Amino acid sequence: MKALKYSSAGLHLEKNAPIPIPASAESLVRVHLAGICRTDLELTEGYMGFQGILGHEFVGELAEDGEIGAAGTRVVGEINAGCGECAACRQGLERHCPQRTVLGILGRDGCMAEYLALPNRNLIAVPGNLSDEDAVFTEPLAAALEIFEQLHIQPAQRVCILGDGKLGLLIALAARHRHEGDLLLIGHHAEKLAIANDRMQTILEPHTDESEQKKWDFVIEATGQSSGLTLAMKLAKPRGVIVLKSTMAQAEALDLTPLVIDEITVVGSRCGRFQPALQLLARGVLPIGRLIETVYPLEEADAAWKRASQAGAKKVLLRIKQ
Numbered sequence: 001m002k003a004l005k006y007s008s009a010g011l012h013l014e015k016n017a018p019i020p021i022p023a024s025a026e027s028l029v030r031v032h033l034a035g036i037c038r039t040d041l042e043l044t045e046g047y048m049g050f051q052g053i054l055g056h057e058f059v060g061e062l063a064e065d066g067e068i069g070a071a072g073t074r075v076v077g078e079i080n081a082g083c084g085e086c087a088a089c090r091q092g093l094e095r096h097c098p099q100r101t102v103l104g105i106l107g108r109d110g111c112m113a114e115y116l117a118l119p120n121r122n123l124i125a126v127p128g129n130l131s132d133e134d135a136v137f138t139e140p141l142a143a144a145l146e147i148f149e150q151l152h153i154q155p156a157q158r159v160c161i162l163g164d165g166k167l168g169l170l171i172a173l174a175a176r177h178r179h180e181g182d183l184l185l186i187g188h189h190a191e192k193l194a195i196a197n198d199r200m201q202t203i204l205e206p207h208t209d210e211s212e213q214k215k216w217d218f219v220i221e222a223t224g225q226s227s228g229l230t231l232a233m234k235l236a237k238p239r240g241v242i243v244l245k246s247t248m249a250q251a252e253a254l255d256l257t258p259l260v261i262d263e264i265t266v267v268g269s270r271c272g273r274f275q276p277a278l279q280l281l282a283r284g285v286l287p288i289g290r291l292i293e294t295v296y297p298l299e300e301a302d303a304a305w306k307r308a309s310q311a312g313a314k315k316v317l318l319r320i321k322q
Helices: 038-043 138-150 166-175 226-235 257-261 274-282 298-309
Strands: 003-007 010-014 026-036 057-062 074-077 101-103 115-119 123-125 159-162 183-187 201-204 216-221 236-244 265-268 292-297 315-319
Touching: 010 298, 026 074, 026 298, 038 298, 057 138, 074 274, 123 274, 138 166, 138 274, 159 166, 159 226, 166 183, 166 216, 216 226, 226 236, 226 257, 292 298, 298 315
Parallel strands: 159 183, 159 216, 183 201, 216 236, 236 265, 292 315
Antiparallel strands: 003 010, 026 057, 026 115, 026 315, 057 074, 074 123
């Protein structure tokens, strides 16, 4: 099969990679579409030390009849594969299993290939009314909705989102359906802020704007830069909450003194549950199409990667099944 791999030699498209052999209680999935996210880009810069087939955002179809359904059934898949036996797994928290593998990120080949294998318990059928182009956003939307699973935000509380990248924009669009109060999106690209400015207030490059400082109950940091946390500490009100969504290949020294002085709570937020994300997508209330930059065939992965890496790029998709 064809597969986009990363190794010490760099990024390359392998044309004769072996088709994965599913383990017991796993299924083989033929991939339709895969999304390129910032985590994928970070992996090629050394994040997690990953080598193998990249990708964790996908929609595909069952290659064979199985426990989940008949061959051809469209599916998406939770990316964390836990041991199924530890305390975390027994609590439904496989994403925190110490022995977990993570699709295209940790110990398991990913979805930027013609086929992938995942445990049956990770796979979820896609509603018939949902297009592949919408369904491929299930994983990042689940990560966005996880914020609102972790926090109890009251209508009167004010929420600021930092970052107009792919995840930041998705968080912004999803936030309007979970929060009725004040919402602000801060970013660096006017054309990207326009994707959400009919639903909330937006500000372009406010780094010197003191009027917004220390007034936000919740600041969601999704910039992908360590400077995002510095800005978040300026924006959060005393005893406010900062939610960290960014992962970065290179760590930088930061002065965390403001967290102590203002008694700010910091919450790490990663993966979320797929079912709520699929249900929200199936309702058709999110303008997902606004988030798509372009779709490349897998054979043009190099061009897709370059475009996804450019400042201001929206979501770049790889079409695997032609």
